[in-house]
Amino acid sequence: MTDDILQVAGKVALITGGGAGIGRATADLFAEAGIRLAIAENDPTRLADLRAAMPDALIVDADVRDRDDVARLIQEVEDRFGRLDILVNNVGDYLKITSFFADSTEEEWEALYGVNLLHMFRVTKAALPLMKKTGPGGAIINLSTVEAFRGIPRATVYAAFKSAITGFTQSLAVELGADGIRVNAIAPETTDTAQITADSKVPLANRPHIGTWFPMGRFGRGEDSAGAALYLASERLSGWVTGTSMVVDGGVLAAGAWMRMQGKDTFTHLPIIAADGYTDIE
Template identity: 40%
Template sequence: MKLSEKVALVTGGSRGIGLATAKILSENGASVIITAKNPDRLEKGVEKIPNSIGIAADIRKSDEVKNVVNEIIKKFGKLDILVNNAGMFPKIKQLHNIDEDEWNEVLDVNLTGQFRFTKEAIPHLQKTSGSIINISSDAGIKAYQGFNADAYSASKAALILLTKCWALEYSKDKIRINCICPGVVDTDMTKPFLNTQKDKDFMDNEHPIGRIGKPDEIGKAVLYFASDDASWTTGAVLTVDGGESIK
């Protein structure tokens, strides 16, 4: 068991990549706390993850984020692992058609949300020499023709650089902070783009390995960073994308 006696918080753990990650961390011995904003989906997620609890929190609300970390400390006495996974994808639009509210919402969830959880978690991770894994995206590494989700790309690119900033800031506390950039993974987020066989074939072909990813393929990379197998790894950015970003 790579994570026995560890306490792990996975934001956005009710479905998709977060749910798969939470399951893998739990199967490897961690006590797992998942968050999401929708309480019904959160409850369903908890039922699928052994040794887990759910705490509802909208990542856009500082007081709710603070409450999650307080509740964890109250119940478990410590925090070892934070997976900054919660995220949203906007409507596809070219930049000149995005209104400011849409832009701000994406940054609020995908970037300021990660800031909120990290800020609350750090004082506890300082005590445990813990670890943070940020879930960014291939879209944070390079531009893709027709992708047209600029706020999303900006939020994910910022998270890559913040991974390196935070890794430097907190290495003296022995907190390791790493980042994963998935390609297209089969989740609710990407379902709208996989409606027809033609869409699916297109997405599969975008990835040199010949298919889109599965949520647990990201979860396994999270497990690596969270475990002692990565004890000398911090500030790293790992693409897990079937080769999409190297084209």
């Protein structure tokens, strides 16, 4: 961007899990806006790709579930930049754990907790001293999901941790208001990422239905949530926005169960498909 109308150029952002999907789309857009980047990633292929594509960024091989890695990550950010203005807690995954709650295990609960909530606590707490030293001002952006605001069977524990992000975001926003640090969340619907390649997996027979499943007529893309993140990172645009969750879902949550019937200006709240392409059906 040639003109810094967002007033973010030169700021420093840390993005966790920035090697693919929403995280990578956010990194690309932030770089375009002139934001200096630190990215945490622990996948070797993605690390190599990031280092090749973003030679000026700080790319750190770190598992943000690990407290020692988190401490080292924040120290590297401080050593390189001396400041931190924006934190994007992007990491999250359902880990392909789907079952009825009665059949779930405590080991699965622990795994889901670590990747969806505990790391957010650890990274945020570790980053706050540097953000406060950088301030006043700053933005923390937590990636959640639309499933935090509706029931999702066979993913009860995952949804519980995502719902907890809402409470964490709201309460932390109140705590940090005096420091000028805004805390918000982004809650996407099904988005094509490395975890869910939804669009391409829809069976050919059901592809005409894609336009009926979402009021906006398509699955989400990484850049949809990245745009929301850039808005929330810009104090000029969202300087009085804190403690909120921005739903990025193509209108699905507003629609509830209602879907447009194929080729008609008529709606139904009854199921009209046998398979969606990304839900495992035997």
